[in-house]
Amino acid sequence: MLTIAMGYRLVRGVIRMLLRLFYRRVDLVGADRIPSHAPLLIAANHHNSLVDPMLIMGTFPRRITVLANAPLFRHPLIGPFLHAVGALPVNRRKEAGDDPRKNEAMFAAAIAYLKAGGAILIFPEGRTQPVPTLLPLRTGAARLLLGTEADGEGHGVTLLPVGLVFETPGTFRVAAALIAVGAPVPVDDVVAGYAREPESSVRRLTERLADAIRAQIVEAEDQHTLELAAALERAWREERRDARPDAEASLAWRRDVMGAARRLDARAPERVAEFRRRLERYRARLSESGLSDSQLGQPYTAAIVVRWTLVNALKLGITLPLALWGMAAHAVPYWLTRIAVAAMRRTDEEEATDKMAAGLVLYPLCWIAEACAVRRLAGGAALAVFVLLLVPSGLIALAWRERLGRVARQARAFARFVVDRRLHDDLLAERRALVREAMALAELART
Numbered sequence: 001m002l003t004i005a006m007g008y009r010l011v012r013g014v015i016r017m018l019l020r021l022f023y024r025r026v027d028l029v030g031a032d033r034i035p036s037h038a039p040l041l042i043a044a045n046h047h048n049s050l051v052d053p054m055l056i057m058g059t060f061p062r063r064i065t066v067l068a069n070a071p072l073f074r075h076p077l078i079g080p081f082l083h084a085v086g087a088l089p090v091n092r093r094k095e096a097g098d099d100p101r102k103n104e105a106m107f108a109a110a111i112a113y114l115k116a117g118g119a120i121l122i123f124p125e126g127r128t129q130p131v132p133t134l135l136p137l138r139t140g141a142a143r144l145l146l147g148t149e150a151d152g153e154g155h156g157v158t159l160l161p162v163g164l165v166f167e168t169p170g171t172f173r174v175a176a177a178l179i180a181v182g183a184p185v186p187v188d189d190v191v192a193g194y195a196r197e198p199e200s201s202v203r204r205l206t207e208r209l210a211d212a213i214r215a216q217i218v219e220a221e222d223q224h225t226l227e228l229a230a231a232l233e234r235a236w237r238e239e240r241r242d243a244r245p246d247a248e249a250s251l252a253w254r255r256d257v258m259g260a261a262r263r264l265d266a267r268a269p270e271r272v273a274e275f276r277r278r279l280e281r282y283r284a285r286l287s288e289s290g291l292s293d294s295q296l297g298q299p300y301t302a303a304i305v306v307r308w309t310l311v312n313a314l315k316l317g318i319t320l321p322l323a324l325w326g327m328a329a330h331a332v333p334y335w336l337t338r339i340a341v342a343a344m345r346r347t348d349e350e351e352a353t354d355k356m357a358a359g360l361v362l363y364p365l366c367w368i369a370e371a372c373a374v375r376r377l378a379g380g381a382a383l384a385v386f387v388l389l390l391v392p393s394g395l396i397a398l399a400w401r402e403r404l405g406r407v408a409r410q411a412r413a414f415a416r417f418v419v420d421r422r423l424h425d426d427l428l429a430e431r432r433a434l435v436r437e438a439m440a441l442a443e444l445a446r447t
Contacts, residue, residue, distance in 0.1 A: 007084035008063050011360075015058040017391065018359050021398065023175050027247035028059045030181030036062060039114045039148070039155050043141045044162035045134055045213055046123035050078060050356050052164055056121055057085070059179055065113055067106070067122045067140075077357035090140070107147065114148045115155055124209065132165070132226050133219045134210065142190075142205035146198070149191045159185040161209060163216025165251060167230060169223065170355075173398060178247055180216040185209055218254045228276065229254045231283045232438060238293040239435040260445035268444065275437055282430050289423060290413035297428050300417050312407050319400050322389070326397030329390060333359070333366035 019026055034040070042064065046052055053066045066082070070089040073079045088106045110120050122144065125135040145157050161182040168174045185208055194201040220226040233253055237245065245253065264272050286293070298304075337358045344354050367390060375383040416423055 004084070004086040005063070008086065011081050011085050012057055014360060014364065015054045018356065018363070019054065019058045019177075021394065022172060022356070022359075023177055024173055025176040026055065026059065027176075027178045028181070029178065029246075029248045029251065031059075031061075033160065033181045033183060034060060034062070035158050037117060039117050039157040040119040040160060041114065041141060041145050041157055042119065042121045042160050042162055043124050043209055043213060044121070045164055045217055046125045046128045047130060047132075047164060047166060047169065049128050051169075052123065052128075053121060054356060055164060055177055055179055056162065060119075062119055064119045064121045065110070067110065067120065075357065077354070077361050081357075081360060107144065110144055111148045114144070114157055120144065124206070124213075130169075131222060132217065133221075134214050134217065137206050137210045137213075139202050139206050141209060142202045145187060146191060146194045146201060146205065149187075150194060157187070159187055159205075159209065161185060161212035161216055163213060165218055165226075166223075167227065173402065178251060180248070180251055182212050182216045185212045216251075218251065218258055220258055225258075226254075228279055228283070229257050232257065232279055232434070234293040235282070235431050236435055236438060238296070239431055260442055263445050264441060268441075271441070275434075275441060278430075278434060278437070282427070282434055285430070286427060289416050289427065290409040290411075291424075291427070293431070295410075295413070296431065297424055300414060305414060308410070312403065316400065316403060316407070319396055322393050323397045323400035325389060326393030326395070326400075329367075329370060329386075330363075330394050330397065332370070333363040336362050336366065 040062075042056065042060075044052060044056065049069065049072060053068070057064055057066070066085065066087040067090050068082055068087045070091045073082050073087075073089050088109055090106060091103050114120060122141050124137040124139075124141040126138040126140075127135070129135060141159070145159055148155055148157050163178075163180040163182070165178040165180065167176040169177075185205075187205065190201045190205045190208075218226060218229065220229065233250060236242075236253075261272060286296070337355060340358045340362065341354045371383060371386060374386045
């Protein structure tokens with residue numbers, strides 16, 4: 001019989017592989033703040049019903065019990081995996097109606113799990129939303145922690161705020177995700193006052209948790225604005241010749257920029273709007289040129305172009321056989337996933353969930369079917385080779401496609417440079433002007 005611990009390990013292994021396949025980059029910041037054994041309550045912002053818990057389960061080093069919306073347990077693709085990992089259903093108001101008993105069992109199980117030293121993941125906003133802002137928190141996380149500590153035995157539950165920040169979410173091999181783990185939220189004073197003032201203690205802890213989560217994310221009016229902040233950071237660092245920052249420093253930089261932009265919106269809205277238009281125009285021209293910020297201004301001599309062409313042609317040629325094998329082995333589940341998601345015809349957020357859910361089911365099923373076919377047609381030795389190459393060939397295929405894309409973009413940049421030799425100078429001048437204006441706006445925001 002498959003135990004929850006075994007099911008969790010199996011599902012986590014598939015999750016880690018899918019995350020590596022889907023995302024260009026996944027960064028975990030603040031991993032040293034995750035306690036290895038103590039009771040742990042993880043509270044994160046919520047963009048996507050399936051992707052968010054997958055990111056935390058795939059990157060956190062300890063087993064986590066997820067609190068998930070009850071309807072997901074009836075989802076034909078997601079439900080079996082939630083049962084396999086021992087997730088607990090949460091009935092939102094529209095599912096629970098006027099019957100509070102529907103969540104009593106969940107609270108009791110979660111509290112018992114925390115008292116036993118387990119880790120619980122909760123999304124206290126109560127619902128998903130694609131805009132990169134934090135919704136008002138519900139009180140479930142505070143009630144769980146205070147309910148666990150109410151017996152006075154000092155279980156020492158750690159309340160850990162986590163921020164999830166995305167770049168181009170939902171786009172295969174372009175998307176990136178950052179999981180930022182903040183310092184534990186102070187709870188001792190609230191726990192001490194809970195018996196005397198239960199409701200005010202719950203509210204105070206909920207407000208404290210909201211501030212802690214907000215400190216781990218970059219809030220913006222929409223995802224496009226967040227992408228513009230990332231583009232400005234790249235231009236800023238290249239122009240000032242800053243070393244490539246780590247994920248935590250980059251997150252802090254973008255958070256400061258968005259904070260300054262909000263302050264300036266009230267003081268100089270027209271100037272901020274004009275800066276945004278100039279940044280959008282620069283970003284579009286840079287993308288059209290095929291250049292990146294780091295490549296802008298580099299000399300394109302004949303020797304450099306020839307050496308670059310030979311090196312990339314050699315790398316593409318050497319890895320081509322394994323890349324072709326990887327593409328063939330993964331083509332069927334890839335196309336089946338696309339067909340299944342297209343047939344569902346749902347919202348953008350639900351589509352992203354369905355992509356990951358369908359992948360969790362269709363990829364393993366197709367691999368099993370392919371392995372059986374290889375065993376029947378070519379024997380056990382061929383099956384062993386197929387199994388050994390399945391994951392490496394898939395990763396090599398992804399890397400090959402990404403390199404081919406970079407080669408195509410750089411070839412376009414070469415061609416544009418030959419046709420228009422002023423292109424680099426114009427873009428460099430545009431970037432320098434943007435950075436000067438950004439520095440002036442930053443100074444204005446500080447005064």
